[in-house]
Amino acid sequence: MKSFAAVAVVLALTGTAAPALAHGTVAAWFGGQITETADESRIEFAVRDGGIRVWVRDHSDRPLTASGKATLLVNGKKQDVALKADGEMLSSDAAITSADKVAAILSLTVNGKPVSARFSQEAVVTPQLSAQAAAGKVAFEQVCSKCHGTALRGSDSAPPLLHQFYQLGSGHGDDVILAAATSGAKSHMWKFxxxxxxxxxxxxQEKDVLAFIRAMQAANGFAGTGAGMPAGMPMDHSGHMSH
Ligand code: HEC
Structure with missing residues (x-):
């Protein structure tokens, strides 16, 4: 299996990712969204149940010391939170869940300079589920959601499954999801x-869980094309040969 660094990862991001995509290959380590600032720091932002997480790295992906605050609009309600240094990340508790519709403005100081960044995410939609997918939801909530989140948007211990990397037609086909559900997976995409x-x-039950994941992906903009990664999204995914 290739190391994380050897896997060229181009992020597919909802909302604010255009700068990162235009810039080339940028890796999210913790399942968040990434944006690049004018001075080339990379800011990763993630919403968790009960708080937010921010990582600031330089253009070589080395963590940078940062401080600051965030203004959050959560389901239309505004809150200001102070970010606390927490190892290599900044974090704050907030009245928020990963399923929420969120707009965030970060006002940071990075290497003594002011840096601001904006992120947004839509609310997670739970569609009408087939009987199989509904059974899969129950199993997912019993077994998977403590790590991948009830909204499938990940947590501090596992990546989001509502993500381009895992949609239909991506390098992670049904076989990869079924294999993960039954046997687990070696770390190769993230830093979890x-x-x-x-x-x-x-x-x-892994088939039910797969049906639930596919239904959730389809309802939340990750329907996939069945024809590989979208144009302009090169991805060396040969790490999967070892699955
Ligand atoms: C103890 C935490 C934990 C639990 C429980 C868990 N996962 Fe994961 N899962 C992870 C981590 C960490 C990764 C990231 C591995 C990596 O870096 O690619 C992952 C990755 C995955 C992947 C991508 C696998 C790949 O080969 O790229 C799938 C699909 C997945 N999980 C599905 C599930 C399903 C379905 C369940 C429940 C049956 C589940 N996970 C339960 C932690 C967990």
């Missing part, structure tokens, strides 16, 4: 570490 073999799925 390995996914352990999930405990508690009965044989066959």
């Amino acid at each position: 570490g390995d996914m352990p073999k999930p405990e508690g799925l009965k044989p066959g």
Whole structure:
């Protein structure tokens, strides 16, 4: 398996990602959205249940010291939060869940200079589910959501599954999702570490979980094309040969 650094990852981002995409290959380490500022710092932003996370890195992906605050518009309600340094990240508690519709303005100081960045995400939509997908939702909530989040947008311990990397037709086909659900996965896309073999799925339930994940992806803009990554989204995904 290739190391993370060897996998050229081009992010597909909702909302504010145009600068990062125009710039080339930018890796999100923690499943967030990335934007690049004029002085080439990379700001990754993620919404968790109960708070937000921010990582500031230089153009070589080395963490930078930063401080600042965020103004959040969560489902139309405004709140200001102070970001606290927390290892290599900045974080804050907030009245927020990963499923919310969010607009965020970050006002940071990076290397003594003011830097601002904006991010947004739509509310997660739960569609009308087939009987199989509804069964999969129950199993997902019992076994997977503690890591991948009830909204499938990830957490501090696992990546979002509502993501271009995992949509239909991407390098992560049904086989990869079924394999992860039954056996776990080696870390190769993010900095969360390995996914352990999930405990508690009965044989066959992985197909229900897959149906639920596909239904959620389709309802939230990750329907996929069935024809590989979209044009302009090069992705060396040969790391998957080892699955
Ligand atoms: C203990 C936390 C944890 C649990 C529980 C968990 N996962 Fe994961 N999962 C992870 C991590 C961490 C990764 C990221 C691995 C990487 O870096 O690519 C991951 C990755 C994945 C991937 C991508 C796999 C690949 O090969 O690229 C899929 C699909 C997935 N998980 C589905 C599930 C499903 C379905 C369940 C429930 C049956 C589940 N996960 C339960 C932590 C977890």
